[in-house]
Amino acid sequence: MRTQMEPRIRVSDGERDRVVQQLQQAFADGRLGPGEMEERLERALTAKSHGELLPLVADLPDAPGRPDTPDDVLRLTTTGGRIKRSGDWQVPRLLYVESEYGGARLDLSEAVVRHPEIDIELRLPYGSATIILPPGATANVDGVRTGWGSVNCSVPGRARPGGLHVRITGELEYGRLRVRASREWSGPRH
Incomplete structure (x- = not known):
């Protein structure tokens, strides 16, 4: 918000x-x-x-x-299911992800992102999340709180001029958060 x-x-x-x-x-x-x-x-x-x-x-x-305009905020909620977004989808400036017992997988590598900086707020008390960023993107995960879980971010934490920067906040009491860059596509697999 x-x-x-x-x-x-x-x-x-x-x-x-x-x-x-x-x-x-x-x-x-x-x-x-x-x-x-x-x-x-x-x-x-x-x-x-x-x-x-x-x-x-x-x-x-x-x-x-x-x-905020309605296009700038998206709330994804479920009680126990998995929230998944991938491919060609529009990423808002502010994304809320909530699930009591489920997890989330957000792949931004092929998504349409109109804003240079976006915020993702996670509320996953018993679930885990994986966030996949396009190459060159950065992410700050300092606002994520865990109790028994963990946070693993393998992309740079400071914003870079001209690149996407994602601020991730929220709570994953028992789950884990993994933030990584996408792997480049190497053609069809046989």
């Missing part, structure tokens, strides 16, 4: 980075000219509070603090 920015609250480096990425995308889309882009970037990089960041992106799509 996207949180509302409070104008007086100090911003983090991550929040500044997200605004910079949004400005860069707006420039690439032709929404900002070079001079305006340069001015907004300078202000974004020196912003100390949300109140200084908000005006920089208020007139752009996906501005922080705006409500």
Whole structure:
């Protein structure tokens, strides 16, 4: 769930980075000219509070603090079954995955991902999850909590310019989380 920015609250480096990425995308889309882009970037990089960041992106799509559109949020739930997504599917900006006793397998390697950063929130008390990312993607799993389970992430944790970055949060009390990059296709198997 996207949180509302409070104008007086100090911003983090991550929040500044997200605004910079949004400005860069707006420039690439032709929404900002070079001079305006340069001015907004300078202000974004020196912003100390949300109140200084908000005006920089208020007139752009996906501005922080705006409500999510239905296409930006997807909730996948089951009680005991396995949640599976693979192939050509559209990945929202925010994906909730919930199953009391089941697990999840999310393959993003062939998926349509419109956002440079996405969030996946897992609620799998007794289940495990495998998330497969496209080559070059990164993932931060620091927000995942386990009791008796484990977290194994074999992709870089810091975002890289131009690549997909996935923030994974949630709880897997007894299950495990595995995050890996896809293996390249080597042709049909005989």
